[in-house]
Amino acid sequence: MGYVENTQPNTEVLAKEALICPGFYTTNIKKFASTDTSSFQGAFSTAIANLKNDYTKDNYIRDERFEQSWDHIQGEARELIIKLLEMYCAAEYSGFILYKELSSELKETNSVLSDGFSLMSRDEARHASFLNKALLDFHIKPGLGFLKKEHRKYIFLPFSWFIYSTYLSERISSCYYITIFEHLEFHPEYSIYPIFGFYKSWSEDDNRHGDFFGAIIKSQLQLSNGLKAKLACKFFLLLIFSVTYFKYKSNDKLLALLGLDAREYYVFTIRKVNKSISKDLPVVLDFEKSQFFEELDICLLHISENEKINISNQNALLKWIRKILHYSTILLVMLRLFIRSQTA
Ligand SMILES: [Fe+2]
Numbered sequence: 001m002g003y004v005e006n007t008q009p010n011t012e013v014l015a016k017e018a019l020i021c022p023g024f025y026t027t028n029i030k031k032f033a034s035t036d037t038s039s040f041q042g043a044f045s046t047a048i049a050n051l052k053n054d055y056t057k058d059n060y061i062r063d064e065r066f067e068q069s070w071d072h073i074q075g076e077a078r079e080l081i082i083k084l085l086e087m088y089c090a091a092e093y094s095g096f097i098l099y100k101e102l103s104s105e106l107k108e109t110n111s112v113l114s115d116g117f118s119l120m121s122r123d124e125a126r127h128a129s130f131l132n133k134a135l136l137d138f139h140i141k142p143g144l145g146f147l148k149k150e151h152r153k154y155i156f157l158p159f160s161w162f163i164y165s166t167y168l169s170e171r172i173s174s175c176y177y178i179t180i181f182e183h184l185e186f187h188p189e190y191s192i193y194p195i196f197g198f199y200k201s202w203s204e205d206d207n208r209h210g211d212f213f214g215a216i217i218k219s220q221l222q223l224s225n226g227l228k229a230k231l232a233c234k235f236f237l238l239l240i241f242s243v244t245y246f247k248y249k250s251n252d253k254l255l256a257l258l259g260l261d262a263r264e265y266y267v268f269t270i271r272k273v274n275k276s277i278s279k280d281l282p283v284v285l286d287f288e289k290s291q292f293f294e295e296l297d298i299c300l301l302h303i304s305e306n307e308k309i310n311i312s313n314q315n316a317l318l319k320w321i322r323k324i325l326h327y328s329t330i331l332l333v334m335l336r337l338f339i340r341s342q343t344a
């Protein structure tokens with residue numbers, strides 16, 4: 001940690017440098033390169049034309065709403081806002097680097113995908129820069145050491161994992177943003193910082209990114225057709241929606257600050273995303289039939305039991321045995337969900 005001058009106008013307060021830790025991912029580039037974009041030209045042309053139009057280009061302008069000090073936000077509210085900005089800043093830089101690298105790696109072998117990724121990296125860079133400036137409003141300067149390639153540690157994801165998880169993360173983010181935006185439109189008293197007013201544009205950008213990945217999924221028959229694709233897709237939906245739902249426990253205070261009930265917010269988001277993705281994926285989940293959220297609540301109970309065991313004074317072997325019992329129950333619940341989640 002170091003201290004540097006804040007470059008924001010109207011303030012001479014020193015900014016604290018904060019470590020931003022984006023995740024870095026890579027996958028099988030050969031599989032990407034072999035994507036047959038010509039068979040699904042319509043889907044790719046529309047997705048790329050929408051990205052090229054850059055509809056939100058002039059929307060990310062820090063207008064007069066930002067021209068004030070934010071030092072009146074103190075205590076827990078300040079900590080929560082900073083946590084949110086840091087978390088999203090890391091995610092946006094992660095997306096920016098990922099798409100930029102994919103674009104350059106595919107330049108020679110698949111110009112359609114290379115163009116799409118280049119346009120998406122433009123959006124992610126814009127989002128990251130906006131968050132960077134927002135952090136300066138709170139006297140936090142994001143440390144950007146990760147921009148040097150030698151400081152990055154990459155995680156390799158198999159192609160199908162990569163596509164499903166990136167596609168879903170774009171769709172889920174898009175839904176997160178628009179839900180908060182629409183809620184604050186009706187309840188402006190909770191809009192404690194102007195960044196939320198930009199969430200509509202943010203949501204639209206991520207939706208366009210989702211459309212581009214949707215075209216990739218349709219063009220990769222091993223991801224969109226047949227029993228294997230359906231099973232793999234169901235597995236990823238189950239995994240990613242479960243992890244998303246579990247987040248409500250750790251983000252409850254932040255969402256309460258915005259006047260939202262965390263559980264309701266996550267259930268709403270997951271349901272809405274599940275509906276919207278049926279146009280791109282070979283299956284979606286049936287939440288009613290599988291009693292999805294009730295089953296995940298059972299998992300949460302076992303997760304919290306394991307957390308209690310972790311901080312207890314028991315000996316390590318006993319702790320391990322007790323934890324295994326809870327993990328086994330979680331695994332059984334997941335298996336039950338996998339079997340009961342009807343395919344579309
Ligand atoms: Fe983004």
Ligand SMILES: [Fe+2]
Pocket residue numbers: 095124170205206209
């Ligand atoms: Fe995105």
